[in-house]
Amino acid sequence: MTSPILERIAESMNYGDLPETWQFPDVDKFSEDKTLYDYQTSALRNAARILYLYWKYECGYSINEPPRQTPTRKSIFARYYGNKLDNLSINKYETRNDRNILRQNPVFNILSEFAPDGYDEVRFEALINRMGFWMATGSGKTLVMVKLIEYLHGLIQRREIPPHNFLILAPSDYLIKQIQFTIAEFNQSGLYLDLVPLKQHGRLRQRRIGNTAIVYYHRSDNVSDVEKQALIDFRRYENDGKWYVFLDEAHKGGTEESKRQAYYSVMSRQGFLFNFSATFTDAHDIATTVKKYNLEEFVREGHGKRICLIEREFRSFRGTKDNIDHEERRRIVMKSLLNLAFVIVCANRIRNSPKSERMYHMPLMLTLVNSVNTDVDKDKNDLWAFFQSLREIATGNVSKSYFSEIKKELISDWAESNFMFEEESRASLEESSAILKDMSIADLREAVFLSRTKGALQMIHSKDNKELAFQLKTADSPFALIRIGNTSRWRNQLLVDYEDTTSLRDQSFFDELESSSITILMGSRSFFESWDSNRPNVINFINIGVNAARKFIVQSIGRGVRVEPIPLLRRRLEFLPPALANTEEIARLNGPVETLFIYATNRKAIRFVLEGLESEGLRGFREIGDIAKKTKKPSIDGKEMLLLVPEYREEPGKWSEQAKFSMSSNTLDRFRQFLDNSSDSLLMVRDNLLSTKIEQLRNRTIPRYIDTTGKDYADLHFLQTRLICHYEQKIKLADGVRKLNDEDDIVHFRKIRVNLGQDETRDLQKKISLTQVDAASTEEKKKLSKQFADGEIEWDEFLDRTSGVSESSFKGLKIKNIKEHFYVPVMLDERGDADYIQHIIKEKSEIEFLENLENWLRSSQPDWDFWMFSKIDEYLDNVHIPYYDKRNNTHARFMPDFIFWMTKGNIYQIVFVDPKGTEHTSSTRKVDGFIKLFECGEQPKQFKYNNYEVSVKLILFNKDDSAPQLYERFWSADPSTIFSS
Numbered sequence: 005m006t007s008p009i010l011e012r013i014a015e016s017m018n019y020g021d022l023p024e025t026w027q028f029p030d031v032d033k034f035s036e037d038k039t040l041y042d043y044q045t046s047a048l049r050n051a052a053r054i055l056y057l058y059w060k061y062e063c064g065y066s067i068n069e070p071p072r073q074t075p076t077r078k079s080i081f082a083r084y085y086g087n088k089l090d091n092l093s094i095n096k097y098e099t100r101n102d103r104n105i106l107r108q109n110p111v112f113n114i115l116s117e118f119a120p121d122g123y124d125e126v127r128f129e130a131l132i133n134r135m136g137f138w139m140a141t142g143s144g145k146t147l148v149m150v151k152l153i154e155y156l157h158g159l160i161q162r163r164e165i166p167p168h169n170f171l172i173l174a175p176s177d178y179l180i181k182q183i184q185f186t187i188a189e190f191n192q193s194g195l196y197l198d199l200v201p202l203k204q205h206g207r208l209r210q211r212r213i214g215n216t217a218i219v220y221y222h223r224s225d226n227v228s229d230v231e232k233q234a235l236i237d238f239r240r241y242e243n244d245g246k247w248y249v250f251l252d253e254a255h256k257g258g259t260e261e262s263k264r265q266a267y268y269s270v271m272s273r274q275g276f277l278f279n280f281s282a283t284f285t286d287a288h289d290i291a292t293t294v295k296k297y298n299l300e301e302f303v304r305e306g307h308g309k310r311i312c313l314i315e316r317e318f319r320s321f322r323g324t325k326d327n328i329d330h331e332e333r334r335r336i337v338m339k340s341l342l343n344l345a346f347v348i349v350c351a352n353r354i355r356n357s358p359k360s361e362r363m364y365h366m367p368l369m370l371t372l373v374n375s376v377n378t379d380v381d382k383d384k385n386d387l388w389a390f391f392q393s394l395r396e397i398a399t400g401n402v403s404k405s406y407f408s409e410i411k412k413e414l415i416s417d418w419a420e421s422n423f424m425f426e427e428e429s430r431a432s433l434e435e436s437s438a439i440l441k442d443m444s445i446a447d448l449r450e451a452v453f454l455s456r457t458k459g460a461l462q463m464i465h466s467k468d469n470k471e472l473a474f475q476l477k478t479a480d481s482p483f484a485l486i487r488i489g490n491t492s493r494w495r496n497q498l499l500v501d502y503e504d505t506t507s508l509r510d511q512s513f514f515d516e517l518e519s520s521s522i523t524i525l526m527g528s529r530s531f532f533e534s535w536d537s538n539r540p541n542v543i544n545f546i547n548i549g550v551n552a553a554r555k556f557i558v559q560s561i562g563r564g565v566r567v568e569p570i571p572l573l574r575r576r577l578e579f580l581p582p583a584l585a586n587t588e589e590i591a592r593l594n595g596p597v598e599t600l601f602i603y604a605t606n607r608k609a610i611r612f613v614l615e616g617l618e619s620e621g622l623r624g625f626r627e628i629g630d631i632a633k634k635t636k637k638p639s640i641d642g643k644e645m646l647l648l649v650p651e652y653r654e655e656p657g658k659w660s661e662q663a664k665f666s667m668s669s670n671t672l673d674r675f676r677q678f679l680d681n682s683s684d685s686l687l688m689v690r691d692n693l694l695s696t697k698i699e700q701l702r703n704r705t706i707p708r709y710i711d712t713t714g715k716d717y718a719d720l721h722f723l724q725t726r727l728i729c730h731y732e733q734k735i736k737l738a739d740g741v742r743k744l745n746d747e748d749d750i751v752h753f754r755k756i757r758v759n760l761g762q763d764e765t766r767d768l769q770k771k772i773s774l775t776q777v778d779a780a781s782t783e784e785k786k787k788l789s790k791q792f793a794d795g796e797i798e799w800d801e802f803l804d805r806t807s808g809v810s811e812s813s814f815k816g817l818k819i820k821n822i823k824e825h826f827y828v829p830v831m832l833d834e835r836g837d838a839d840y841i842q843h844i845i846k847e848k849s850e851i852e853f854l855e856n857l858e859n860w861l862r863s864s865q866p867d868w869d870f871w872m873f874s875k876i877d878e879y880l881d882n883v884h885i886p887y888y889d890k891r892n893n894t895h896a897r898f899m900p901d902f903i904f905w906m907t908k909g910n911i912y913q914i915v916f917v918d919p920k921g922t923e924h925t926s927s928t929r930k931v932d933g934f935i936k937l938f939e940c941g942e943q944p945k946q947f948k949y950n951n952y953e954v955s956v957k958l959i960l961f962n963k964d965d966s967a968p969q970l971y972e973r974f975w976s977a978d979p980s981t982i983f984s985s
Contacts, residue, residue, distance in 0.1 A: 007759060008293035010135055013084050014050035015879075017057070024892050025162050025722065026056045028155060029729045034147055035189050038572075041307070046879075047137055047148050047295035052155065054135055054294055055276070057081065059165045067163060071244075074274055075130075082129040085291070092128035092288055114229075114266040128288065131269050134277035135294040140302035141282040141562025142536070142574075146186045149250050149280060154195050156248055157217040162719050166246065168275040170217065171202065173224035173268065174252040180221060182536070183252070187219070196692050205241055215692040224251060227267050238267040245273035252280050283558045299562060300425045306579035308565030309541075309600040311424040312433075316417050318605045321389055321546050330393075337393040338402075339414050340542055340603050344369045344523065345451040346414075346440045347541045347601075350593045352451075353439075357590060363569055364597050368517075368539035369452075371526045372560055374547035376488045386546045387486070387526060388498060394484065394524070395461060398453050398476060402445045411440055422611065433599070435592050452523050455479035463502040465491055466512060472499075473513050473522070481521035485513050488527055540564035541597070545604040557610060564600045579747065645870055647744040647826075647905050648914060648949060649883050650937075650956060654734035665730050666714030666890045671723070675705060678720045691724065700731045711890065726893060733895050736886040738937040740947045741914070741954050745882075752877030753827045757842045764815075771812045775819045775829040817841070822858070826874030830854070843877055849919040850875075850901050853961050860979040868983060871906035873917075885916065885958075887933020898930040900958070904982055912952040915982050919961040927960060931971050934958045942973075 019027070031048055032040045040048075059065045063077040115126045139145045149172070159165045174180050187197050195215050202222035222236070231237040249272040265286075268277055282299070284290050302308045316339070320332035347367040355361050373386035418433050446456040459478035465471065472491045475482040486494070495502075513520055517537060543564050548556065569577045576598050577591070604610045667675075679702055687693045687701075705727060717723040744750065758765060792802045812819045816835040821828045831844040832851050838844075845851060876883050878899035885898040900916035907913075916934075937956075938945055944955035959982060960975050 007290065008136075008138065008296045009085055009291045010054060010294045011050065011296055013057070014053040014294055017053045019049045019053060020892075020896075022052060022056055023060075025164060025719075026052060026060065026159070027892070027894075028052060028151075029158075029726050030732075031151070034151065036193050038147075038189070040147060040151070041144070043139075043295075043297045043301075043305070043307075044144055044148050044151075047139065047297070048151055048155065050294045051135060051152055051278075055156075055159070055165070057084065058133065058276075059159075065165055071274065074133075078129055078132050082132050085132075092291060111262050111266045114263060115269065130273075131288070132292070133272065133275070134269070134279065134292050136279040136281070136284060136289045136292050138281060138284045138290070138293045138296045138298060140297060140299045140308065140565075141559060142308060142566040143282075143297055143302055145252070145280045145282075146183055149183075149252070149278070150187055150190050150197070152278065153197060153217065153219060153248075153250070154190075157195060158722070158725070162722055166275065168246040168248050169205070169243065170219040170250070171247045171271070172199075172219060172221040172250045172252065173227065174221070175224045177223070179252055180223065183221070193694075194692065202241060203236070205243070215690065224253075224264060224268075227264055229263075229267070238271060242267075242271045245271060246275055247271045248275045248278070250278045250280070282562050299558060299565070303425050303565060306576040307567075307574060309567045309576070309598050310595075311561065311565065312418070312599050312601050313422045313424055313607055313611055314417050314601060314603050315420040315422070315607065316413075316603075317607050318544065318546055318603055321386060321605055333389065334393045334396055335410070336603070337390065338397055338410050339417070340369065340544055340601075341394075341397060341452055342410055342414055342440075342443075342448055343601050344542045345448040346443065347596045347599075348451040348523070349439060349443065349447065350436060350596045354590050354593050354597065360590060362571060363590070364594070365518075365538040365568065366523075367541040367597065368522070368537070369524045369542040369544070370540045370560070370564060371524065371544040371546065372548055373526070373528055376494075376528050387488070387528070390526065390544070390546055391486070398449075398483075399458055399461060401458070404445070407445045407448075411443070415440065424611070433595060436596055439593075452483060453479060454481050454483050454521060454523070461502060463495070463499060465495060467510050468512075471513055482513070483521060484524040484526065485517075485522045486526045487514050536566070537563065538566045538568045540600065542601045542603070545602070545606075545610060547605050561600070561602070567598055569594065569598070645872075645907070646949070646952075647872070648741040648912060648952075648954060649744050649749055649903070650885070650914070651739045651742040652736040652886060652937075653739035655737055656734045663730075663733075663735050663888060664709060664711040664890075665727060665893050666711040667723070667893075668714055668716045669712040671714075671717045672705070672707070672710055672712055675717075675720055675723055678724075679705065691721070693728075697728050697731075701727060704731055714890065714893075730893060736895070738945065738947075741949050741956075749882045750826060750874055750876065751882075752843045752875070752880040755843055755880055756831070759840045768814050768817075771814050771819055772829060775810070775812050775821050815840070817844070822854075824872050826872060830875070843880060845875060847901070847920065849962065853902070853917070853919040856977075857979045857982075864980065866906065866983040868906040868908045868913075871904065871983070873902055873904040876901060876903055885930070885934050885937065887930050887936075889929055891929070898933060906983065907952070908985075910951050910953055911985065912949065912954040913957065913985065914954065915957040915959060917959045917961050917982060928971055931958065931960075931974055 028045075028048060031045045034040055058077065058081050062080050063073070115130070137145055137148060139148070153170055156165065156170070160167045172180075172183060174183060184199060187199060191197060195217060197219050198216050200218055200220050202220045205220055223234070226234045226236060227238050228235040229237055229239070231240065249268050251268055279289055279292075281289070284293060299308070303311060316336065318333075318336055320329045320336065344367060351364050351367055354363050371387075371390055373390065375385055376387040377385055415437055418437070449458065450456045453476055455476045455478040457478050459476040462475045462477055464473040464475065464482060466473075469490055469492050470487060472486040472494060473482040474484040474486075488494075513522060514525075517525070517539065540563065543560065545557070545560075566574070567576055568574045569580065573580055577594050602610060682690075684695065684698050687698050688695070693701075701724065758768065760768065788797065788802055791797045792799065810821045816833060816838045818832045818834050819829045820832065822830050831841070832854070833841070833844060833846040834851060836846070836848070838846070845854070876899055881899070883899075883903055885900070887896055887898050888894075889896040898918075900918035901920065902917040904915040904917065905912075906915070938958075944957065947954040947956075958974055962975070962977055
């Protein structure tokens with residue numbers, strides 16, 4: 005089973021252990037106004053880990069190293085994959101699909117010329133200098149690409165990697181324009197990326213001044229092995245393989261695209277190939293994926309709309325000429341239009357609320373069809389079939405009784421349909437369904453057709469013959485747009501009786517879609533890629549997916565899930581700060597607007613694609629989910645108990661000892677001389693610095709703000725970049741405590757993922773379910789009794805689930821119901837070989853700590869009214885202690901492994917416990933940060949929350965007699981110290 009092997013290799017490395025010159029100085033900053041999301045910075049850190057592993061760790065790059073060093077480096081790097089690459093070689097011959105005969109593999113012919121390996125194969129080891137970013141459409145892959153170029157440029161400047169050129173390849177002019185727009189935004193601060201057409205390579209003098217990097221670009225579909233018209237011969241530009249190639253939309257398949265993939269590998273054979281796509285299917289791309297953040301994860305974490313797959317199908321569109329049910333076609337189209345109208349009404353009501361006029365988008369229906377051909381029978385033309393039903397509804401009469409039936413059916417469909425990835429999302433529709441019940445046919449006409457009354461259809465066609473727009477005579481604006489390769493046949497053969505309002509339209513409706521009146525967009529596959537929009541709320545797949553057109557389905561749904569409740573904030577409202585929701589009314593209305601409704605000819609094919617092709621290993625690790633529903637609801641005397649965590653505030657411009665930048669006195673003297681010899685004008689031009697940043701450098705790089713006990717910096721330009729980043733960082737100070745946020749603070753148990761087959765996954769879920777039960781309630785026992793009586797469960801399961809199981813095991817896991825833990829069960833990898841599961845307790849020190857705690861609790865009882873604790877996952881959770889890491893001159897986050905909560909009367913104590921705290925150099929820096937935030941004269945600071953007096957403690961669990969005297973009080977191997985007041 006192929007899975008993202010490179011991602012696992014990356015995440016087995018500690019990013020903090022990378023040398024400082026290999027870490028991002030400001031990984032989350034993109035421009036003055038834009039910062040990256042956590043999943044984007046995670047992708048970048050994974051990339052940094054792998055690049056370090058490839059270029060530095062065992063086979064360090066050196067200037068002017070011979071080309072023969074590259075195969076050695078690749079061979080060393082391939083060892084990290086183990087034997088998982090054995091089946092990824094490129095063979096000389098391949099079997100044709102339609103005949104059981106061999107033919108020569110054109111990809112082998114290309115690669116073997118530049119990477120000779122064996123007579124009949126090119127081993128994948130020759131292509132191993134690559135990484136893939138498998139990230140959902142709309143997740144900001146281009147931002148990751150641009151930040152990666154910035155990072156590589158810095159490594160080149162520091163002579164850590166070869167000074168090869170950058171090349172961006174994208175399959176359309178539209179995508180290239182999007183990349184240019186993103187780079188223009190990035191160029192507003194710091195490094196300037198100069199985009200240059202690839203055809204200028206070799207003719208362009210490297211004369212750029214200042215902090216500038218040249219980035220070449222070209223259409224990926226115009227890279228070939230011949231030179232004619234728009235095509236270029238890759239051999240003219242392969243530059244001995246010395247490229248860092250960035251390939252956008254790298255998922256494309258087919259023989260020609262496979263050959264192009266070989267061209268890109270040849271061009272980057274001495275450098276590196278970076279693939280970006282939402283739909284990897286090739287085994288080579290999947291194995292070398294360094295970050296997988298697919299559609300499921302994108303939606304679950306609130307970055308995209310919920311996905312509602314409607315149960316009822318467009319079956320009437322499958323019919324032949326003899327059995328077509330025109331009324332059923334009209335009915336299902338009517339239902340999808342009503343669904344759209346309902347969402348439009350909700351969106352309008354939100355924007356009509358006070359201070360909410362800029363929220364959300366104008367909802368749109370996207371209808372994607374398999375055929376638009378006018379040469380065959382009209383009834384076999386999918387687009388014409390849909391359009392005919394649409395026209396009948398727009399121009400005809402609709403009775404009240406018929407409309408009432410449609411509304412009831414739609415509400416019933418919602419109840420029966422599947423919310424992919426988030427079943428609990430159904431409640432968001434139930435809350436607003438009263439709006440649908442009150443809607444009239446006039447409301448539908450006004451929302452969708454832009455007129456409350458019916459009327460004849462008028463047609464508007466574009467100058468380039470690619471667009472046909474339609475407008476009711478009773479309306480002021482067009483509501484529908486057909487976009488296909490050539491509309492002239494439609495006008496001449498299908499629409500001869502339509503009134504054409506104008507002979508030509510110069511502007512494109514499609515290009516103005518974000519601000520246009522269009523509510524229905526129709527077309528074939530030709531335009532599903534290379535456009536960005538938040539607008540789709542309804543997608544109709546007509547005769548698409550019957551043959552599981554996987555790439556097309558995922559890409560088009562990816563186009564539809566984008567969401568932006570508030571300008572520039574691209575996350576569902578529930579994931580944004582509560583103050584932004586404005587009113588309860590908006591919270592009630594936003595559910596439908598944040599949902600993508602999918603209608604299909606074959607819903608099973610769509611669902612099959614969305615759930616992943618497990619047989620091909622496309623899912624790799626996947627969430628098991630059930631644990632998320634078993635968080636504890638702590639209570640005292642029947643009242644829910646608060647769980648509190650520290651809260652921090654940022655203090656810009658407050659420069660204390662905590663924020664002193666660390667360097668040697670010799671480096672400070674050299675850097676002061678470097679600044680004295682550089683005029684402001686030179687720094688502006690050469691390093692692209694703003695005057696405010698120059699002023700910071702001159703005024704703050706003095707002994708008062710510098711700790712001169714640090715290390716030497718050889719590269720002063722690198723030091724300058726780090727100092728600017730340091731001066732712009734804001735110091736965090738303790739600002740009291742706040743209530744635990746269930747959606748953000750401790751979430752790792754919702755993301756426990758397994759790489760198991762379906763049967764084994766079900767077995768594990770059963771073990772989890774059994775261990776989650778303390779003891780069944782009376783109501784639960786009644787339910788289980790009925791299930792047993794109906795034959796749904798066996799007697800043994802009935803006994804287990806009514807009595808509860810405190811502990812069970814599964815393939816090296818210990819699954820435990822620890823009643824004081826935040827969630828149950830707790831899963832521990834005791835043998836250290838359960839590599840099929842992620843985000844559970846695996847560290848030996850953490851497992852030993854839990855054993856010590858449980859042993860102590862068997863004979864002792866904490867002297868508190870209430871106590872509870874939870875594991876903290878350093879990768880996924882948000883409970884932390886900020887501190888300043890002087891070694892690396894960075895503001896860092898200390899993530900202790902456990903947090904305890906305890907109360908007695910009005911006394912509330914938070915205790916952080918870290919069982920790995922015996923490495924003094926690292927631990928003392930973290931303890932220093934804790935002391936500054938939570939202590940005053942070795943006594944805990946007191947914070948008020950409601951009636952509680954709250955204090956925060958830290959324990960480094962594992963007694964170390966050699967701990968520095970100043971920090972001895974933080975070390976302990978006795979669980980009772982956790983509960984001391």
